[in-house]
Amino acid sequence: MKKGRLAGRRVVITGASRGVGFQTATRFLAEGAKVIGVARNRANLARAARAFKAYGRQFQPVLADMASPAGVARVAGAVRRRWGALDVLLNNAAVNPGHAPLAGERDAAMESTLHINVLGPHRMTHALLPFLRKGKHPRVINVSSGAGSDESVSTGTNMSAYRLSKWCLNGLTKLWAAELKGKVSVIAMDPGWVKTDMGGPSAPDSPTMSAERALAIVLLPVSVTGTYQAGARMIPWVKTRRLTRK
Numbered sequence: 001m002k003k004g005r006l007a008g009r010r011v012v013i014t015g016a017s018r019g020v021g022f023q024t025a026t027r028f029l030a031e032g033a034k035v036i037g038v039a040r041n042r043a044n045l046a047r048a049a050r051a052f053k054a055y056g057r058q059f060q061p062v063l064a065d066m067a068s069p070a071g072v073a074r075v076a077g078a079v080r081r082r083w084g085a086l087d088v089l090l091n092n093a094a095v096n097p098g099h100a101p102l103a104g105e106r107d108a109a110m111e112s113t114l115h116i117n118v119l120g121p122h123r124m125t126h127a128l129l130p131f132l133r134k135g136k137h138p139r140v141i142n143v144s145s146g147a148g149s150d151e152s153v154s155t156g157t158n159m160s161a162y163r164l165s166k167w168c169l170n171g172l173t174k175l176w177a178a179e180l181k182g183k184v185s186v187i188a189m190d191p192g193w194v195k196t197d198m199g200g201p202s203a204p205d206s207p208t209m210s211a212e213r214a215l216a217i218v219l220l221p222v223s224v225t226g227t228y229q230a231g232a233r234m235i236p237w238v239k240t241r242r243l244t245r246k
């Protein structure tokens with residue numbers, strides 16, 4: 001068996017083709033995890049799979065759209081066939097449609113953002129629950145954002161669809177955590193403001209920092225649940241953070 005702090009751990013990462021998800025898959029594979037990596041763009045996912053070629057069957061790409069129940073079912077099917085159990089679900093895939101205030105938000109943008117950023121993680125948790133229940137120290141990590149804090153939705157006048165979606169994701173995290181207490185840990189993670197296609201070039205941090213945060217969360221005792229984490233550090237749900245995206 002491959003050595004490392006995640007040796008043999010079975011992990012699903014959505015949005016594994018780019019940015020935070022790609023770096024987290026890179027980090028987890030190096031620590032010995034087996035990873036199913038999900039994305040919706042065929043070329044992007046194929047590029048990631050090529051980057052992970054040296055890991056052989058340790059990495060499996062699954063092309064699936066997190067906006068659709070069919071996409072979620074495809075991932076669940078892959079988990080059933082490959083492992084029949086799951087240890088970690090990292091709900092990382094998300095979109096940010098832009099800077100609009102609520103009054104300027106297009107209906108289609110609002111709908112797709114909520115589908116991908118909220119319903120996607122909810123359906124994934126629901127569909128993969130039977131496998132998580134059979135997993136070792138099972139944990140769901142929902143990749144949230146400072147944009148989802150109470151303060152952000154109380155004061156924000158731009159990025160409305162995105163803010164709302166992450167605030168809802170935080171609520172979803174608390175609801176699942178309460179329901180699955182003692183069975184599956186459910187945690188929200190702040191990945192920081194990082195240089196990715198979404199974070200933009202002005203972001204102060206790199207996605208490798210987010211990957212370290214994700215690793216630290218996976219390594220927390222499974223009794224830790226219903227919290228908002230920046231790595232091993234717990235942070236308040238009301239937290240303020242500078243919200244700019246150039």
Ligand SMILES: NC(=O)c1ccc[n+]([C@@H]2O[C@H](COP(=O)([O-])OP(=O)(O)OC[C@H]3O[C@@H](n4cnc5c(N)ncnc54)[C@H](OP(=O)(O)O)[C@@H]3O)[C@@H](O)[C@H]2O)c1
Pocket residue numbers: 014015016017018019020021038039040041042044045064065066067091092093094095116143144145146191192193194195196197198199200203
């Ligand atoms: N970057 C930041 O500064 C920052 C700050 C706070 C929070 N976050 C959060 O961190 C997470 C990762 O962000 P990022 O910066 O890495 O974003 P990114 O660079 O834009 O990458 C997004 C990833 O999500 C995938 N994705 C998007 N929509 C999808 C869908 N419908 N189905 C399947 N996969 C989909 C993309 O796959 P394709 O290649 O197939 O499009 C891609 O792999 C997100 O939850 C984001 O909200 C980021």
